[in-house]
Amino acid sequence: MSLLSLNHEYQRVPTDDNNIKGAETRTTRPIPLDVIERNNRAAKNQTSFDRLFCKRFFRICQILFSRSNPDGNLIGIWFIFIFASLINEIAVYFAGSIPSRFYIILISKDLDGLKTLLVFSMLIVLGAGLGKSVVKFVGGIFSLYTRKILTKHLQSKYVNRTTFYRLLTTRPDIDNPDQRITQDVDKFAETLRLICEEIIIAPILIAYYTYLTWVFSGFLGPVLVYSYFLFGIVGSRFLIVPLVNLVFMKEFHEGNFRLLHVRIRHFAESISFSLGENAEHARYIIIAILVFNGTYDDVEKDKLSGIISMNSFITMYLIYKFTEIVDQSVQISDLAGYTARIGQLLEAIEDVDNELENVDIDSPFSGQLSGELIITFDQISITTPSGHQLLSDFKFFIEQEKNLMIVGPNGSGKTSLLRVMCGLWPVSRGHIIIPHTNDQRKLFVYLPQTPYLAFGSLRDQITYPMRNDENNKYDWDKMLTPGEQQKLAFARLFFWRPVFAALDESTSMLDSFIESQIFESCKDLGITTITVSHNKNLLKYHDKVLLLDGKGGYSTSDIDIDGCEDVWRWIDGNLRI
Numbered sequence: 001m002s003l004l005s006l007n008h009e010y011q012r013v014p015t016d017d018n019n020i021k022g023a024e025t026r027t028t029r030p031i032p033l034d035v036i037e038r039n040n041r042a043a044k045n046q047t048s049f050d051r052l053f054c055k056r057f058f059r060i061c062q063i064l065f066s067r068s069n070p071d072g073n074l075i076g077i078w079f080i081f082i083f084a085s086l087i088n089e090i091a092v093y094f095a096g097s098i099p100s101r102f103y104i105i106l107i108s109k110d111l112d113g114l115k116t117l118l119v120f121s122m123l124i125v126l127g128a129g130l131g132k133s134v135v136k137f138v139g140g141i142f143s144l145y146t147r148k149i150l151t152k153h154l155q156s157k158y159v160n161r162t163t164f165y166r167l168l169t170t171r172p173d174i175d176n177p178d179q180r181i182t183q184d185v186d187k188f189a190e191t192l193r194l195i196c197e198e199i200i201i202a203p204i205l206i207a208y209y210t211y212l213t214w215v216f217s218g219f220l221g222p223v224l225v226y227s228y229f230l231f232g233i234v235g236s237r238f239l240i241v242p243l244v245n246l247v248f249m250k251e252f253h254e255g256n257f258r259l260l261h262v263r264i265r266h267f268a269e270s271i272s273f274s275l276g277e278n279a280e281h282a283r284y285i286i287i288a289i290l291v292f293n294g295t296y297d298d299v300e301k302d303k304l305s306g307i308i309s310m311n312s313f314i315t316m317y318l319i320y321k322f323t324e325i326v327d328q329s330v331q332i333s334d335l336a337g338y339t340a341r342i343g344q345l346l347e348a349i350e351d352v353d354n355e356l357e358n359v360d361i362d363s364p365f366s367g368q369l370s371g372e373l374i375i376t377f378d379q380i381s382i383t384t385p386s387g388h389q390l391l392s393d394f395k396f397f398i399e400q401e402k403n404l405m406i407v408g409p410n411g412s413g414k415t416s417l418l419r420v421m422c423g424l425w426p427v428s429r430g431h432i433i434i435p436h437t438n439d440q441r442k443l444f445v446y447l448p449q450t451p452y453l454a455f456g457s458l459r460d461q462i463t464y465p466m467r468n469d470e471n472n473k474y475d476w477d478k479m480l481t482p483g484e485q486q487k488l489a490f491a492r493l494f495f496w497r498p499v500f501a502a503l504d505e506s507t508s509m510l511d512s513f514i515e516s517q518i519f520e521s522c523k524d525l526g527i528t529t530i531t532v533s534h535n536k537n538l539l540k541y542h543d544k545v546l547l548l549d550g551k552g553g554y555s556t557s558d559i560d561i562d563g564c565e566d567v568w569r570w571i572d573g574n575l576r577i
């Protein structure tokens with residue numbers, strides 16, 4: 001026997017009158033979408049271009065560049081990216097010096113020099129074009145790998161144990177996690193590539209061109225260019241802040257829009273049945289200052305034109321590089337928006353995982369099979385994620401080979417009892433003692449009213465969650481009627497032959513003959529059923545009934561095959577009180 005102690009509270013999340021910034025939080029309750037939107041707008045610290053952005057961006061970079069990441073890292077591609085950009089910039093530098101060389105050769109009438117320069121120019125122009133293409137190609141690979149590493153990282157954390165279930169049911173502040181993992185990661189990777197392509201070697205180039213501008217035009221040149229840059233940076237900082245929040249909200253709405261379409265696709269038939277259908281001026285001033293203040297008075301006229309041309313190229317290129325950085329403000333605000341969404345998801349997954357780490361759940365599917373298997377609810381209390389108490393001080397045993405039927409009004413907590421039994425929901429008080437089995441036999445299999453049918457072959461449906469190496473991808477939801485889907489779910493149950501089967505209205509679409517055959521097969525296979533149903537005809541297949549009254553109370557009764565009518569009258573009487 002092992003102890004499943006789940007005596008902790010749900011993850012706390014912010015609500016409308018309880019802003020995220022520095023506010024007290026309280027137990028979750030369902031939050032409407034417009035309230036989440038208002039919270040996101042108000043909570044600028046969650047989605048702004050500040051320290052939090054830097055922290056989240058750094059965390060994502062750690063994932064991307066980590067040597068220990070099983071999905072690889074970006075270090076190699078990053079170096080190739082820098083190398084390709086450097087080669088491209090060297091070609092650009094030589095291309096920029098071509099007009100200066102032409103001025104000098106043409107004014108000195110050097111015909112041999114002109115022929116050599118023509119060949120040199122063609123090669124340089126070709127090299128610069130090729131260099132740009134190589135940078136774009138390597139950038140594409142960089143973006144692809146960024147997406148692959150981040151998606152695999154998030155996916156493995158999200159689809160892990162019951163993390164996705166807990167995140168979806170207890171963290172309504174994390175809208176559309178699916179969209180964050182698919183779309184937002186893709187856009188993050190593409191935006192990062194665009195920014196990197198422009199500024200990956202900017203620090204090296206800026207240092208080099210600052211030095212050259214200083215050598216050619218003296219102290220005033222770099223000062224003017226740097227002032228222009230600072231002005232641009234301060235201005236764009238003010239632009240970025242509101243944009244980050246807008247990018248965040250745009251993704252939020254896109255996620256909801258896609259979700260609506262998924263729902264329309266899923267419920268197409270039901271819906272149809274119900275007819276519900278931005279310095280040119282500043283650049284030249286720096287050159288003019290030096291020509292007119294006499295710095296180049298001693299220089300010969302043919303060389304002067306070459307110096308002016310080269311000087312203007314260098315200064316303009318430095319300004320161009322700074323302009324490129326300032327122009328990145330739109331991209332950076334996009335990047336900050338995507339970083340906020342991915343960073344938030346990573347933090348929420350970590351919270352949910354920590355919550356799970358603190359819960360002592362021993363795997364119910366391993367251990368010792370010793371005698372009779374009994375599930376014990378030891379004075380437990382069950383509270384919904386929204387804080388509503390369903391059951392308190394609940395003390396009960398579920399014994400092997402004693403089929404149990406759970407009845408009660410809608411919303412009384414019948415399915416919730418199965419949720420805590422399977423470890424999906426924590427209990428707010430008490431503990432549940434779960435027995436171990438020593439063979440490969442599962443302890444529980446849960447069959448809901450609408451079973452989950454994975455894309456795949458018929459064999460995949462029956463052996464789910466065990467995977468088979470088959471390439472057949474059928475959409476069984478569309479091919480089978482609800483009744484046939486329920487029958488297929490029972491084929492899965494018989495394949496796994498667990499000790500206990502939690503049947504949650506899972507025979508509701510089956511005819512009574514099939515129903516009786518199913519309960520007989522369960523008995524023959526030694527599967528003890530824990531059935532949630534409103535159907536009194538199922539009483540005869542059970543040995544015990546548990547009645548939840550919907551007010552936090554419960555009562556039990558044994559069922560004798562001849563006394564089903566009496567038991568039903570007893571249930572009926574209790575529910576009318």
Ligand SMILES: Nc1ncnc2c1ncn2[C@@H]1O[C@H](COP(=O)(O)OP(=O)(O)OP(=O)(O)O)[C@@H](O)[C@H]1O
Nearest residue numbers: 169384385386390409410411412413414415416417
């Ligand atoms: N994820 C959730 N977040 C908040 N409340 C929930 C959640 N899931 C269920 N509840 C609430 O818990 C209560 C019990 O739900 P449960 O599914 O256990 O009812 P039930 O007895 O199985 O009802 P029914 O017979 O209608 O299936 C309901 O009031 C329901 O609204």
